[in-house]
Every structure is written in structure tokens, then in C-alpha cells.
Amino acid sequence: MLRKDYKTCEPFRAWNRLEGRTRKEDFDQTLQARIQDPLWFLTRQWQFGEFKGEDTGSAIFAKIQIENTKISQLQLKKGQMPRSYGDEVPIETLVERETHSLDFKSRVQAGKYFMRLLDRHALPNVGYVKGEYLDVLLQRFPMVLPELDPNDSPKLQVQKAKLRANKDLEQFFHTVKGRAFDGVALYEAISSAAGVPGVVAFLAQDNTHRNFVKDSLEAYKTWFGEKYDVITTAESAWNPSQLEYQFGCALPNENGNNTVLTAEEYYTGTLDWYTFDINGDANEMQGWNPAERESHISTETLTIIPTEVQFPGMPNSRWWEFEDGQVDLGNITASTTDVAKIILAEFALIYGNDWFSLPHRIPVGSISKIKGIVVKDVFGQQTLVQAANQGENEDWSGWGMFNLTTRKTQDESTLKNNVPIAADTRLFIPPTVAKVQESEPLEEVRFVRDEMANLVWAIETTIPNMLGKGQEGDAAARNLKEMLDQEYDLEAEEIELANEAMLRYTLGNSVPENWIPFMAVHSPGQNRDVRLQRASMPRIMKEGYLPVRPRTLILGYGMKNDIGEAISPFVNASAEEQEEPYFVIEEEITKSGIHLTSTHQRTRWYSGKTYNWQGRRKTLGRGEGASGLQYDHTEFVSKKET
DSSP states (O other): OOOTTOOOOOOOOOOOOOOOOOSSSOOHHHHTTOOSOHHHHHHHHHHTTGGGOOOOOOEEEEEEEEEEEEOOEEESSTTSOOEEOOTTSOHHHHHHOOOOOOOHHHHHHHHHHHHHHHHHHOOGGGOOOHHHHHHHHHHHSOOOOOOOOTTSOHHHHHHHHHHHTOHHHHHHHHHHTTTOOOHHHHHHHHTSSSHHHHHHHHHOSSGGGHHHHHHHHHHHHHHHIIIIIHHHTOOOOEETTTTEEEEEEEEEOTTSSEEEEEEEEEOSSOOOGGGOEEESOGGGSOOOOGGGHHHHEEEEEEEEOOEEOOOTTOOOSSTTOOOOTTSOGGGOOOOTTOHHHHHHHHHHHTSGGGOEEOOOOOOTTEEEEEEEEEEEETTSOEEEEOOSOOSSSOOTTSOOSSOOOBOOOSSHHHHHTTOOOOOOOOEEEOOOOSOOEEOSOSEEEEEEEETTTTEEEEEEEEEEOSSSSEEEHHHHHHHHHHHHHHHHOOSOOOOOOOTTOOEEEEEEOOOOTTEEEEEEEEOTTOSSOEEEEEOOOEEEETTEEEEOOOOSSSSOTTBOOOOTTEEETTEETTTTOBSSOOEEEGGGSOTTOEEEEEEEEEEEOTTSOEEEEEEEEEEEOOOOOOOOOOEEEEEEOOTTTO
8 A cells, every 4th residue: 555645756557459349249340440431531641641652553564584504514623624514413422522442341232233133144044053153253252351460561561450450340351251252353353454254254154154144244344333433433622732622613605705603612511502603714714615505505585473472470461361470570679780680670561562573493503694674564564673783893782682702803904903893693503402411420530739739630530440431530540559569569668767767758759540740831932831731650660660641531632542562452552652742721720620521422313313422521620639749758757666
């Protein structure tokens, strides 16, 4: 209760609502919203100037002329001759796929498929026995891990130990031993100089078997080439120095040159129109046939009935029709700095019904230019509609959407004279996939900065297990070191200290073998600019030492990967050799580090065909790291130790 002499400044508030209320069972008159005084409404409209509006007749027809230009060339490496391109293959497949050898599981699967081909081509009356053919193939192309031998060279010892230290691989070989043969080795024998006749000579168990054995080998060669050969001979657009994909594509113009689109920083795994920029130098990519211009450039004229643009939360044109309450545009709280919110609310609530949609399908892998739009309203007037961004240059204050940025001009004099670059209002629809199935990381590398050691480390946290999946890099490095120490007695001997020794001197310690160092070296012709060169930690052996090499393709650039000196199908004595150094631009490794992953990709294209490849992604790291590497370390020796 309040005292009688209590006075307050709180004003009296009351809320009233004017609403139609009926006292009859029939609601028709209430819902009609009848106007009792139409003249009053007309005078109020005249008073507020609503009768002074412009002639805003509704659009009934729109005629559009569109020019579509398809991609004619694809360039994976700068300075390389471009290749012809069509939209029958997703562009990510050609850009991201990596060259890699087939894993052991694929070798077994290929051999199993060849046995099915033999069963399919063999006739019942020729005395075909499947077990006899399997025994010959098992002897000729066995799946057996090489045995460790102390008399081997240090390089060969390391290569064998890498296979034997892989527990999953050793278990896999134990499972398939005597049951499956190497299908890749069979394909290599077919592709050798002897060819199919040479394989038929030792494989056919009877002269009457030669025909169906030859047919089976020919079918196997075709199948293997279609399934695996594209992967094993792929050429990626990956730039190892910048740790990202860089490529370009060209579209022919009517004047005879090309519109060159370049993607210089693609590493996210999501390829779209904003990844590309227009290269103003039309001579950047040449080599296409001008006679193909007609097959790549097409012009069409369309007549379409415009339809109003609709979006969730849009005010309805009818009076008693309520909007969907899931999007409440009238409840937007915006301050004076929230310009985007204010523009959005103004567009939706005031100008939403002023926009029309003219649907048209644009072919994938093309750039489209609207030459003109003529709109005809109910009064018969025709209006030419031009692009909103029609300025002489790409003004930051100009309104535009889906515009491509122009990198540079064709004439260098325009740059010196500050000549503005004309805005490009064309729409580019790249031939990219909408959804990709991605596996667990097959390779994973983390670049970190170590300020104490003054190095950059590339840590191989995941390496291939040679069975189509990845394995932990730390565990693989630890198992390899333990096997080398156990089998070849490489563990360093403990040096006994003299009783009078008070100090222990250590020349240098080591780090796990999955830590690959990158050292700063001078850039060519520069005194201050540096770049990062891949180095190596020493692996102590009996007869000296060997450099510790990376085990991932991400860090394996410049390493020898041929099989010219292969001891067996699974061991290459020259795989540890480096043919050329590997450099990374120093600015690419930020203070937070870089995280690189390589995964298997799978997608289905609009033609229904399935594509598989191996692609990479780059994200930011988690900060700096510390390896604990030290040189010239001295410590006091306690009496207990002596």
C-alpha cells in the first residue's frame, strides 16, 4: 500500500487494442474489413501525396539475350602448355589428384579380379582347373615380406625395416600368404616388352587354354588401365613451395583471344567462383584452336514471364494473410553501425516486392554475359535494364554481386598511368562438385615453428600404412627405431665416465624420426630474404649414418621414387636418395603453424560416373612447438652417477 501523501512521477499507462468483434455466429462481415467512409480514405491519400506516384506498371514480359562461353583449356602448372578441357570431368579431380603407388590391398584386389576373369572366359570343356593357375601365379608374383638380413646395405636395411615394423602390414601379409598374388606385378608383366604373349607362354596350362587366357589378360589390361592408370600417372596442380593449388583455365572470346581465369590460392577443398580471378593478360594462356570458337561460344534470346522474388519472412501482399513466423524481420535490433542489418531489413520490408526473378539454366563450366534485358509492362512500355555495376572501374562503393576481380591489365602502361580497370559483370559457374565423400586422413603434416632451435619442423603425425589408410607417425617412427636397434644392434653404447669426471658433454641429442627439419637459407640473389629448405636428422648406423627422410608424399618432393634398383617388388634400395632440394616460402609458415592433410576423395558427377582421387587441404595450426633439440650441452655429474 502507498501513503496518501506519496507522489510519484511514474505516468499512467494504458493499452487499448482496436479489433473487430462480432456478436453473431456469421463472421463474414467482420472479416470483410468494410470501409464505412471511402471518401475519407481518398482524401487522406490525396493529402499524403499518394496520387502523385510514377507509372509503376507491373512487368509482364522480359526478353533476355545471353552469351555463354564454355571452358576450353586447363593449365595445371604456370608456363605449361594447356590441355583441352570439357565438363565431362569435375575440375577438382584434375586439379587435386596426386601421383601415388597402389597399396598392398589394391594389389590383392587386382589379383582377385583377374581370377574372376579367368573363370568368366574359361569354357567348361577345356579342363580348366582354377587351383593350378593360382599356384603358378603365386609362385611368379608372390605376396611375401622381405626377410631382414644383417649383410644388407644400410639403405636396404632401413627399407626392409619400414615394412617389418608395420604391424598391420605384417598381419595382412600373413593372412594373404599362399592365398593371393600381386595383381600389380601381373599388370607390369603384361605391359613389359614380352607383353601378353610372354605371360600366356608360362601361364597357360595347355595349348587349348591359350585363347581364353589371352582374352582374360587383354580384358585385365584394359580394366586395370581404366581403374588405376589415371591415378598412378596423375599430374597435380599443387605448388609445394606455397603449399596450395595454383592453376588456370581459359575461355575463348569473340575477338580471338582468351579470358584467362586463375586460381592462385586454392587450399580449402571447396572450389567455387570466388576462388578465381580474371587475369588481364590475354596472352597468359594460348595454344587453342580458333576454329573451336563456335563450339564454345553460344548466344540465345529468351522471352520469360517475370515472377516476384519470394523469401522467408517476406511481407505478404494480401491484407489478412499472415506471414510465416519463423523469420521475424520486424524484430531486428540494429544499432547505427549495423549497416548490413539495416539494409537487409529495408530491402525485405519496403522493397521486397520490387524485385522479379527470371529463371534460366546456365551450363556448368561456362561464363555468362547478359547483353541486355528488355522489360515490357502492362502499359506496353519497354525498359532496357543494365547491370548495376557499370562504372569504368571496380569502385569499392559500387554495388555488385558475384563479380570476378581483375588481377592486372594487358598493357603495362595502364598501370603506370593509373588507368581504371573496367568492371567485369559476367557470371562464372565453375564445373565443381556439390558434395564430396572424404576419408580419414591418409597423410597429415603439421608445420610448427621452434624458436628455441631456430627451425621449422614438419611433423608427420599420420603416414600411409600401405593398406589404403593412415597410421600414427609417432608410433611408426618409434617402432622403426626399435626394430633397427634390435635387429641390427644400432643402439648407442653407454660411455663410462671416469671417477674424477665432474661434467658430461653431449654433442647433440636427437628428435623422433617423424620430425623433419626445415632450415632458413638465403633466397637466390638476395641478402636478406630467406626461404625454408628441407633438411634431415642423422640416423646412426654401424657404418656411419643415414639421413632420416620423410615418409609422406606431402614432404617427399625431390625424392627418388623410381624402381630401377628395386631388390623386390616391395623394396627399393634407392628410395632414400634425394634428387633435388625442396624449398618452402618462409612467409607461408605463420606463427600459428600450418596443418596439411591428404585424404581420399569420392564423388558422383552429373553424368552418373564416379570419380576417385587423393586431394589435400590446408588449415591453420595450433601454435608454436618445441622439439627439445640441443647442441653442445654440458651438465654436472652427481656423485651417485659416478
